[in-house]
Every structure is written in structure tokens, then in C-alpha cells.
Amino acid sequence: MDRNPNSYMPYSRSDLANNRRNSPGPMDTGNRRLIRPSLTEFKDQQMQRRPQKRPVPPDQTNAENFYYVKQMQARTPMVIVLNDGEELHGVIEWYDRSCIKINRLAGANLLVYKNNIKYLYKESDNDRQPSAALESQPQ
DSSP: OOOTTTSSSSOHHHHHHHHHHHOOOOOSSSSOOOOOOOHHHHHHHHHHSSOOOOOOSSSSHHHHHHHHHHHHHOOEEHHHHHHHOOEEEEEEEEOOSSSEEEEOOSSOOOEGGGGGEEEEEEETTTOOOGGGGGGOOOO
């Protein structure tokens, strides 16, 4: 078949198809390899380029909740000192975000708002130092 020298295609389509069928070229080895990098490699490179940010600290440490649960399970006698200096003696029965319930032997059970608590400590502590974890903070 003669080629037209003025043609924009150096070979006709049939010539290309025949050449592919008859002679395997270096492109038709069957083991083609993808030239593009994988997506995981790309993500790894992007992560290395960005400066690492420190994670935001949590809003709550749950130390207060842990302390209340520990004292409730052990039924530890506690002394609760209110903002006006009054002391309440009893065992913490339950708590929530804004108040605690105190079971008392010498009197009625009380529901005390945490805003009114100055500090609390175990009754067995003779030095009456406030518990470091539970210094009352306004909310």
C-alpha cells in the first residue's frame, strides 16, 4: 500500500493494526507498569511537607468525675466546706454536672450545688486540707 507523503498520518490505520498483530513491539510485552505514584505515596508526601500540629487538649480531664466515683464506691465519709464556711459531713450518694447528693447520719440528706462548695476532703484527713483535684471552680 502506498503512503501519501502529504498525509498527516505517516501510516494508515490498517498498517498500524497489522504491525501490532504481526510483530510485538517493546510496548506490548504484557507487563506494563503504572508510571503514576500510588495515592498512599502522594498522601505520605503531603503529610511530610505540612508542619505537624499539636492536638487540641480535651475540654475536660474527667478527674473530678473519677474522684466522685471513687469516693462513692468506697462510701468514704467526706467533709464538704461551703463558701460561707459551714461544714457538711456525709457520704456522697450521687453527682451530676451541677450538684452532689450527700447522705448524712445526723440530719436529712442534702442536694448541694457545686457552685456553693468551697472545697471538700475526706473526714479521716485530720489536717483538713482541701483536695487538690476538687478545688471548686465557678462554671
